[in-house]
Amino acid sequence: MDSSQFRAAAHSAIDHIIGYYDTIESRRVLSDVEPGYLKKLLPDGPPELGEAWAEIQSDIESKIMPGLTHWQSPNFLAFFPANSSYPGILGELYSAAFTSANFNWLCSPAATELETIVLDWLCKLLSLPECFLSTSSTGGGGVIQGSASEAIVTVIVTARDRYLNYLAADAKTDGEREGIIDAHRHKLVALFSDQAHSSTQKGCLIAGVKHRSIKVPGSSTSNYSLTGPLLRQKIEELKSQGLEPFYLTVTLGTTATCAIDNFAEIAEVLKDYPQIWVHVDAAYAGAALICEEYQHLAVGFAAFDSFNMNMHKWLLTNFDCSCLFVKERKHLLNSLSITPSYLRNPHSDSGLVTDYRDWQIPLGRRFRALKIWFVMRTYGVSGLQAHIRNTISHGEHFAALIKSRPDLFKSITPPAFALTVFVVNTGSGGQMLEMQNKITKAVYERINEEGKVYITSTVLDGIYAIRVVGAGPKVRRETLERAFEVVVEAVVVVRDVGLG
Ligand code: PLP
Numbered sequence: 001m002d003s004s005q006f007r008a009a010a011h012s013a014i015d016h017i018i019g020y021y022d023t024i025e026s027r028r029v030l031s032d033v034e035p036g037y038l039k040k041l042l043p044d045g046p047p048e049l050g051e052a053w054a055e056i057q058s059d060i061e062s063k064i065m066p067g068l069t070h071w072q073s074p075n076f077l078a079f080f081p082a083n084s085s086y087p088g089i090l091g092e093l094y095s096a097a098f099t100s101a102n103f104n105w106l107c108s109p110a111a112t113e114l115e116t117i118v119l120d121w122l123c124k125l126l127s128l129p130e131c132f133l134s135t136s137s138t139g140g141g142g143v144i145q146g147s148a149s150e151a152i153v154t155v156i157v158t159a160r161d162r163y164l165n166y167l168a169a170d171a172k173t174d175g176e177r178e179g180i181i182d183a184h185r186h187k188l189v190a191l192f193s194d195q196a197h198s199s200t201q202k203g204c205l206i207a208g209v210k211h212r213s214i215k216v217p218g219s220s221t222s223n224y225s226l227t228g229p230l231l232r233q234k235i236e237e238l239k240s241q242g243l244e245p246f247y248l249t250v251t252l253g254t255t256a257t258c259a260i261d262n263f264a265e266i267a268e269v270l271k272d273y274p275q276i277w278v279h280v281d282a283a284y285a286g287a288a289l290i291c292e293e294y295q296h297l298a299v300g301f302a303a304f305d306s307f308n309m310n311m312h313k314w315l316l317t318n319f320d321c322s323c324l325f326v327k328e329r330k331h332l333l334n335s336l337s338i339t340p341s342y343l344r345n346p347h348s349d350s351g352l353v354t355d356y357r358d359w360q361i362p363l364g365r366r367f368r369a370l371k372i373w374f375v376m377r378t379y380g381v382s383g384l385q386a387h388i389r390n391t392i393s394h395g396e397h398f399a400a401l402i403k404s405r406p407d408l409f410k411s412i413t414p415p416a417f418a419l420t421v422f423v424v425n426t427g428s429g430g431q432m433l434e435m436q437n438k439i440t441k442a443v444y445e446r447i448n449e450e451g452k453v454y455i456t457s458t459v460l461d462g463i464y465a466i467r468v469v470g471a472g473p474k475v476r477r478e479t480l481e482r483a484f485e486v487v488v489e490a491v492v493v494v495r496d497v498g499l500g
Pocket of ligand 1: 080146147148149150197199251253254255281282283284310322
């Protein structure tokens with residue numbers, strides 16, 4: 001493809017993408033193809049001779065679209081969203097054009113420097129404490145990772161090494177040091193509430209450390225939050241078994257209900273256990289910290305070691321863009337920096353530049369800061385805040401609709417960060433929970449089979465519940481009103497035809 005062919009192809013692709021976005025609402029939101037559908041449509045191998053772009057592009061509509069679930073549709077109310085925006089797409093386009101591995105500052109100084117600058121902007125926008133800025137006296141800073149899971153495994157590995165290095169700090173020889181580390185490594189245990197995302201467990205598997213969850217109760221007041229007393233009890237229980245808690249994930253916005261752990265109580269308890277690394281997972285709900293009314297949540301974060309939020313979930317920036325902030329970057333570097341001779345250069349050796357390869361697991365990295373820069377400049381702070389506030393207000397409207405029909409529904413937790421969690425009200429009686437679960441599941445399955453909206457479910461303390469979260473940029477108040485009608489209709493049908 002030469003430059004004039006690229007110009008024509010790119011114009012056509014952009015037109016196609018705009019058309020797709022403009023009409024996305026008319027498509028069935030959830031793909032209903034059968035597994036293996038695509039193999040039947042594509043040849044067994046690549047073509048011998050190159051094909052024209054027009055031919056390739058036409059296959060997008062006929063072969064790829066049927067197998068897409070349309071995450072940008074306003075009818076996508078499942079999981080958490082994966083926001084997209086035109087400035088975000090432009091950032092991806094330029095990043096592709098500048099394709100480079102960017103592991104060292106020297107690989108492309110602009111890629112590193114823009115990342116440091118926009119993450120400092122974001123740190124201030126989220127009102128995170130000053131210690132997470134690249135200029136902080138603690139030597140903190142932010143780095144873009146591919147996903148929250150990647151950010152979490154990175155900090156678990158770092159926390160493990162910080163803990164072991166602390167224990168072995170007084171060793172006189174390498175042998176003594178290794179002996180101390182070997183004696184403790186198998187006792188290390190990471191903690192999280194049973195509502196924390198599974199990425200912490202996965203991080204522990206990769207880091208080779210034990211993990212234990214802390215059961216957190218659900219009630220109208222606690223909403224499945226981890227509290228100080230529950231944490232202290234678990235730490236003491238594990239210590240009495242000879243285990244050594246070294247790491248804790250706390251969550252701002254759990255996946256099932258958007259619960260917020262009790263940060264103030266947790267920080268107070270951890271004064272007695274200063275070697276435990278605390279990571280705040282705010283993958284989805286962290287975006288709300290850009291609005292003043294949520295910023296009180298971050299006030300105590302200076303007591304914690306690291307924080308992540310995904311701009312690609314709710315902050316109008318295309319996947320992938322998970323932003324990790326640490327209070328002391330030296331721990332990342334101590335754990336993850338290896339410098340073979342082929343990666344050495346005078347700038348890195350001078351210690352005056354940032355080499356983000358030492359802040360992450362892979363070596364190479366994409367130029368992702370561009371899309372943050374484009375998004376922030378295009379929307380401005382007020383535009384980003386308006387997006388968060390609008391979607392929260394739509395979510396609260398949906399929750400109010402659910403509440404307006406106590407004959408049909410029961411809310412499980414108060415609405416939070418545009419998420420509503422509810423069950424079908426099946427009345428009271430001996431077999432109530434079993435019946436409620438069966439009917440709620442049948443309603444949930446019917447809605448997704450019908451495909452007018454796409455929602456997800458969760459199980460909380462044995463309660464099968466439906467989750468609805470409309471936080472995509474195309475979601476409107478009317479979208480959620482229509483979704484409510486779809487849910488009501490499904491309840492009526494399930495009740496009329498029974499469960500059979
Ligand atoms: N943490 C929370 C609270 C989440 O809800 C999710 C996913 O939804 C994750 C972490 C994992 O995110 P990622 O897909 O970026 O790894």
